[in-house]
Amino acid sequence: MGSVLELRGLGKKFGDATAVEDFRLEIEDGEFIVLLGPSGCGKTTTLRMIAGFEHPSSGEILLKDKVISSSRRVVPPERRNMAMMFQSYAVWPHMTVAKNLSYGLKLRKMPKRTMQTRIEESLARVKLDHLADRYPGELSGGQQQRVALARALSVDPTLLLMDEPLSNLDAKLREEMRQQLHELHAALRFSAVYVTHDQSEAMALADRIVVMDQGVIQQVGTPADLYLRPANEFVAGFIGRANMLPATVVGDGVLETGSKRIQCASVSDLPTGSDAWAVVRPIGVSIVDDGSTSDADFEGVVEDVVFLGESKEVRIRLNGFETPLLADISPYVGVQNGDSVICRLNGAVAVERVSETVEASSELVSA
Numbered sequence: 001m002g003s004v005l006e007l008r009g010l011g012k013k014f015g016d017a018t019a020v021e022d023f024r025l026e027i028e029d030g031e032f033i034v035l036l037g038p039s040g041c042g043k044t045t046t047l048r049m050i051a052g053f054e055h056p057s058s059g060e061i062l063l064k065d066k067v068i069s070s071s072r073r074v075v076p077p078e079r080r081n082m083a084m085m086f087q088s089y090a091v092w093p094h095m096t097v098a099k100n101l102s103y104g105l106k107l108r109k110m111p112k113r114t115m116q117t118r119i120e121e122s123l124a125r126v127k128l129d130h131l132a133d134r135y136p137g138e139l140s141g142g143q144q145q146r147v148a149l150a151r152a153l154s155v156d157p158t159l160l161l162m163d164e165p166l167s168n169l170d171a172k173l174r175e176e177m178r179q180q181l182h183e184l185h186a187a188l189r190f191s192a193v194y195v196t197h198d199q200s201e202a203m204a205l206a207d208r209i210v211v212m213d214q215g216v217i218q219q220v221g222t223p224a225d226l227y228l229r230p231a232n233e234f235v236a237g238f239i240g241r242a243n244m245l246p247a248t249v250v251g252d253g254v255l256e257t258g259s260k261r262i263q264c265a266s267v268s269d270l271p272t273g274s275d276a277w278a279v280v281r282p283i284g285v286s287i288v289d290d291g292s293t294s295d296a297d298f299e300g301v302v303e304d305v306v307f308l309g310e311s312k313e314v315r316i317r318l319n320g321f322e323t324p325l326l327a328d329i330s331p332y333v334g335v336q337n338g339d340s341v342i343c344r345l346n347g348a349v350a351v352e353r354v355s356e357t358v359e360a361s362s363e364l365v366s367a
């Protein structure tokens with residue numbers, strides 16, 4: 001597998017304001033990459049630079065090892081062999097499914113005979129060949145999404161670009177479409193760059209996620225990498241729910257927080273003496289009820305219990321800590337408000353503590 005797209009130190013300024021800075025990424029053939037971050041972090045600008053709608057202020061873009069954008073050479077959007085899908089997958093309502101596909105192929109001056117075969121093949125790939133003569137209004141939302149995808153892929157693009165394509169849909173349809181898109185990608189393995197600010201969408205779809213904040217890449221990794229091994233406090237707070245306890249690095253893989261010592265799964269090269277956060281996911285917190293307590297366990301009092309069916313979300317006020325700890329525990333464990341409990345923290349990760357408070361603390365569920 002070679003690289004499809006390479007972004008080398010890509011930057012974009014609008015006047016004095018930096019929208020994207022030193023963006024570096026290599027995308028493998030068949031990879032589904034998601035650009036994720038809060039509003040204004042530079043996702044769309046990055047996508048538009050890849051498409052060629054926006055000129056980078058610095059850096060280079062290579063498509064299949066050929067430079068398509070640099071200070072000396074800029075290939076226009078229509079010659080980049082990329083397809084773009086926008087919000088809601090808009091298909092043209094006044095054209096049949098087959099016509100929706102032929103439109104883009106005609107623009108590319110494909111001969112008629114080849115075109116017919118291409119349309120049939122493209123619709124067959126998304127299992128819609130029997131609906132070629134229908135109008136979009138006669139199809140379900142899921143089928144319309146497949147038409148849009150078939151249309152985008154019919155031109156055989158090197159790269160498919162998608163900007164929040166699900167954002168106008170209601171929650172239920174959105175989840176269905178996400179599932180379908182994931183399955184189609186698994187089957188067809190097209191290369192894609194997908195922009196969203198929704199972390200659960202990113203986790204569900206991506207081979208790798210690029211987390212951005214204020215124009216700068218914070219971390220690139222698989223959903224599991226980002227969740228289990230966040231590189232910094234922004235990623236720890238932005239991806240999923242996290243308990244973040246202020247701590248100090250006291251040795252190799254060991255953090256001190258309050259008067260307790262925690263063995264970490266990863267300390268990300270922080271020197272001894274550094275300020276850190278001990279990041280612990282709610283699922284990593286267990287309530288010890290078999291008498292096997294140790295010095296590393298924490299004592300606290302239960303403040304709130306929410307029964308969620310598959311789990312119980314328990315909020316615990318730890319002795320000596322300001323921020324309450326969130327624990328996802330088995331729904332069969334009997335705990336009530338006011339109970340004194342012993343907690344054990346598993347899978348802790350240390351990240352450098354730069355801010356005194358992190359926006360997404362244990363009480364805040366991000367995006």
Ligand SMILES: Nc1ncnc2c1ncn2[C@@H]1O[C@H](COP(=O)(O)OP(=O)(O)OP(=O)(O)O)[C@@H](O)[C@H]1O
Pocket residue numbers: 014018019037038039040041042043044045046197
């Ligand atoms: N044409 C423009 N002129 C001036 N500033 C712009 C322009 N386009 C984007 N920006 C600025 O660049 C920054 C990044 O914008 P961008 O649209 O890439 O962010 P985003 O992460 O896609 O946000 P959203 O999720 O809200 O679409 C923002 O501060 C934005 O205001």
